[in-house]
Amino acid sequence: MELLEIVNNKLKEHFHGDIESAELLYDYPVFTIQKDRIHDVLKFLKEDEELNFHFLTDLCGMQTADEKHLGVIYHLHNMPKNYRIRLKTFFDINKPEVATATDLWPAANWMERETYDFFGVKFKGHPNLKRILNVDEMDIFPLRKEYPLEDQGRTDKKDEMFGR
Amino acid sequence: MSKKETTYSVNQEVIEEKEYSTLNLGPTHPATHGIFQNVLKMDGEIIHSAVPTIGYIHRAFEKLAERRPYAQITPITDRLNYCSSPINNMGWYMTVEKLLGAKIPKRAEYHRVIIMELSRIADHIICNSVIGVDTGAMTGFLYIFQWREKIYEIFEEICGARLTTNIGRIGGFDQEWSKKTWDLIDTFLKEYPKGLKEFSNLLERNKIFMDRTVNCGPISAEMALSYSFVGPNLRAAGVDYDVRVMNPYSSYEDFTFTVPVGTQGDTYDRFMVRQHEMWQSLSIIEQAIKKMPEGPMHADLPDFFLPPKEQVYNNMEALIYHFKIVMGETDIPKGEVYHCVEGGNGELGFYLISDGGRTPFRLHFRRPCFIYYQAYPEMVKGIMLSDAILTMSSMNVIAGELDA
Numbered sequence: 001m002e003l004l005e006i007v008n009n010k011l012k013e014h015f016h017g018d019i020e021s022a023e024l025l026y027d028y029p030v031f032t033i034q035k036d037r038i039h040d041v042l043k044f045l046k047e048d049e050e051l052n053f054h055f056l057t058d059l060c061g062m063q064t065a066d067e068k069h070l071g072v073i074y075h076l077h078n079m080p081k082n083y084r085i086r087l088k089t090f091f092d093i094n095k096p097e098v099a100t101a102t103d104l105w106p107a108a109n110w111m112e113r114e115t116y117d118f119f120g121v122k123f124k125g126h127p128n129l130k131r132i133l134n135v136d137e138m139d140i141f142p143l144r145k146e147y148p149l150e151d152q153g154r155t156d157k158k159d160e161m162f163g164r
Numbered sequence: 165m166s167k168k169e170t171t172y173s174v175n176q177e178v179i180e181e182k183e184y185s186t187l188n189l190g191p192t193h194p195a196t197h198g199i200f201q202n203v204l205k206m207d208g209e210i211i212h213s214a215v216p217t218i219g220y221i222h223r224a225f226e227k228l229a230e231r232r233p234y235a236q237i238t239p240i241t242d243r244l245n246y247c248s249s250p251i252n253n254m255g256w257y258m259t260v261e262k263l264l265g266a267k268i269p270k271r272a273e274y275h276r277v278i279i280m281e282l283s284r285i286a287d288h289i290i291c292n293s294v295i296g297v298d299t300g301a302m303t304g305f306l307y308i309f310q311w312r313e314k315i316y317e318i319f320e321e322i323c324g325a326r327l328t329t330n331i332g333r334i335g336g337f338d339q340e341w342s343k344k345t346w347d348l349i350d351t352f353l354k355e356y357p358k359g360l361k362e363f364s365n366l367l368e369r370n371k372i373f374m375d376r377t378v379n380c381g382p383i384s385a386e387m388a389l390s391y392s393f394v395g396p397n398l399r400a401a402g403v404d405y406d407v408r409v410m411n412p413y414s415s416y417e418d419f420t421f422t423v424p425v426g427t428q429g430d431t432y433d434r435f436m437v438r439q440h441e442m443w444q445s446l447s448i449i450e451q452a453i454k455k456m457p458e459g460p461m462h463a464d465l466p467d468f469f470l471p472p473k474e475q476v477y478n479n480m481e482a483l484i485y486h487f488k489i490v491m492g493e494t495d496i497p498k499g500e501v502y503h504c505v506e507g508g509n510g511e512l513g514f515y516l517i518s519d520g521g522r523t524p525f526r527l528h529f530r531r532p533c534f535i536y537y538q539a540y541p542e543m544v545k546g547i548m549l550s551d552a553i554l555t556m557s558s559m560n561v562i563a564g565e566l567d568a
Binding site: 025026027030054055056057058060062063065073075079082084086105107109110111114118132133134135142143149 | 219230392504568
């Protein structure tokens, strides 16, 4: 709870209005940031002396439940103080562009490529944004919800048969 | 397949003309222990640059998980880092338990600790003995690999599987461990120190081994952190980050152990950190057995434990639960959690978003290999090809975890 307030106060001071929400989900403080300012916020969090989130634990993509927005999720870590936070940013699925974090953490390179590979998020300024796990010729972004896992033509596995 | 590159001095006079040769290392090279491809640009035997290609055994785990009930995702986690599957299993269970808000009895947690430390030893045995093999010392590998077999026998006794274990349940274990399991663990604890000592004597202060590994593929602490290194590789560079200490899970706070750190971040340090971790793991297992509390083996989560067969046949309630569990019709509360455990390679994270249904809405694995393997081209720049092989095996890059 304390960490949520510390980070929230700092962010409010510098990025008033760009913070869409701040909440505590289980043990993690979670902040939703406007997509245009995400790079500035990450840079600030990394370079701020008190917070110093110097370690990028994880970066991944997601699609919202309404299927109209994509998101990128950052997990940051300050090891000496053991602060951990999660940042999210969402944008329209038809214009999936967000600034890269590779200039802050070289580790973001492959994680952003993976996000591009599976969700089609274009990271502006990324040095080598191409597919990483899937074949280069693939023309879809497989983790999007519009590509269901099983053949939807099948009739023997309809959800209503199972009372779902 | 060679390309000409010309270096000019300031006054545009040709001072050197050099030809680099391209070497395709992999995808299935016997020395890389897995399916890794690296296109190397070589200057004689020195590596000028490396371009890794990954994804050869990509199996779309994150997409698969979106159609599977929670209990059926465990076999997927087995196949991430298949050298220490039980740690992946336990990490996944703990993630779901966190989401459910389940309280796990101490006894089950201690059992988990024993399992996880055994598999950490198995993981480190593979990595360290393979470093030996890559330096040309086959003997250590042949001797110490029998202990990995003993660990697999213990797993087999507990759950019936050896490599991809699928061990335990969400909430704990399905039954008490048999007496034979405990006998096997006791024998292992008694005999393994001898085997490990023998292995240490063979390699740790061996002149040839040290000549090959000291200063081979070093990485500084700053660079390791910026590349999000974790686990033994980060500790070898001198950063004492261990999830078991930093964010204790599964009662790790009850045990006393030290976190070994290196200084140079080179192959030798990575080897030594893993060696010492094996001793620490042994001590943790001994402590867990000594302090083993009484109590139930699993949490009170009827949604995840098959009721006794007796009741299924005679009792409506039990029959319903049995059917629901087998068909995977258990709804999980809405929520969003991140949980990490110290895997064989470091912080293994599970980021889970649930929308309240029977399957996850989104599941992301933070796979340590995938993240730190991208520093490999940087680490092998300017070193010999044979040292690059050694660097890769000392980083313990596991293809299953790398490609998901």
